[in-house]
Amino acid sequence: MADKLTIVDIKGMKAAGEKITMLTAYDAGFARMLAAAGIDILLVGDSLGMVVLGYDSTVPVTMNEMLHHAGAVRRGAPDSFVVGDMPFMSYQCAIPSAIRNAGRFMKEAGCDAVKLEGGLEVCETVTAIERAGIPVMGHIGLTPQTAGKLGGYKVQGRDLDSARRLLGMARGLEEAGAFALVLECIPAGLAALISEQLTIPTIGIGAGVGCDGQVLVTHDLLGMFEKFVPSFVKSYVNLAPQIRDAVQEYRHEVREGRYPDASHSFKMSLPVEDILG
Numbered sequence: 157m158a159d160k161l162t163i164v165d166i167k168g169m170k171a172a173g174e175k176i177t178m179l180t181a182y183d184a185g186f187a188r189m190l191a192a193a194g195i196d197i198l199l200v201g202d203s204l205g206m207v208v209l210g211y212d213s214t215v216p217v218t219m220n221e222m223l224h225h226a227g228a229v230r231r232g233a234p235d236s237f238v239v240g241d242m243p244f245m246s247y248q249c250a251i252p253s254a255i256r257n258a259g260r261f262m263k264e265a266g267c268d269a270v271k272l273e274g275g276l277e278v279c280e281t282v283t284a285i286e287r288a289g290i291p292v293m294g295h296i297g298l299t300p301q302t303a304g305k306l307g308g309y310k311v312q313g314r315d316l317d318s319a320r321r322l323l324g325m326a327r328g329l330e331e332a333g334a335f336a337l338v339l340e341c342i343p344a345g346l347a348a349l350i351s352e353q354l355t356i357p358t359i360g361i362g363a364g365v366g367c368d369g370q371v372l373v374t375h376d377l378l379g380m381f382e383k384f385v386p387s388f389v390k391s392y393v394n395l396a397p398q399i400r401d402a403v404q405e406y407r408h409e410v411r412e413g414r415y416p417d418a419s420h421s422f423k424m425s426l427p428v429e430d431i432l433g
């Protein structure tokens with residue numbers, strides 16, 4: 157097994173022109189499979205609120221829910237670089253509580269880094285967390301925790317003002333000490349320009365091929381989350397219908413008495429009379 161990646165390795169991948177792969181993981185089983193497939197970074201995204209907890213957005217997700225899932229991911233993939241996503245209101249209230257919550261991801265769940273959403277308004281917080289010894293990944297563009305403020309789940313940076321603002325945010329976050337930056341839903345040309353301008357790696361989602369790496373929600377890649385599929389998603393397999401078919405077949409076989417058959421049963425070696433006494 158390859159050695160666990162470090163921040164230095166991740167930054168070095170950009171310098172070497174080697175694309176970084178990141179996927180979301182929310183439990184031990186998936187974490188194990190993604191690690192075995194060679195994914196560089198596992199993100200315990202707050203998207204778990206929608207994907208596995210059934211919320212309508214990422215806003216209700218709590219620290220305890222994130223830690224519960226992050227711990228499972230760590231146990232499933234002990235040698236992977238795991239990033240814990242700081243949920244809404246875990247870093248916005250005050251810098252000391254942001255540091256404490258970021259620290260919980262490392263101490264209680266074994267994460268290697270945290271991710272938080274926002275631009276210039278979070279730079280001071282990023283610096284404080286980083287100085288406390290916790291690597292921070294930034295996230296700009298479409299930031300789902302504050303999608304309402306952005307006018308919904310929309311592409312960002314289409315006009316000159318907002319494109320310049322995004323470039324300013326990216327530079328600010330790099331200067332603040334972020335080791336990498338997620339660029340979500342921004343035009344491909346702008347994402348490529350931001351990637352060129354930074355020394356830290358950018359990881360795109362809906363941001364074109366010019367980023368230094370890519371991230372997707374694993375359930376989207378596998379065709380397992382049917383409620384909403386963004387247009388930038390490529391589903392490499394469509395598992396939801398296959399899961400439904402398999403479950404229906406199980407239900408049918410159980411009702412028909414065809415499952416379990418002898419091959420899925422344990423033979424009894426005791427005489428019935430002995431058991432009945």
Ligand code: KIV
Nearest residue numbers: 180201202203338371
């Ligand atoms: O929560 C999440 O899964 C994310 C990624 C999609 C970047 O933030």
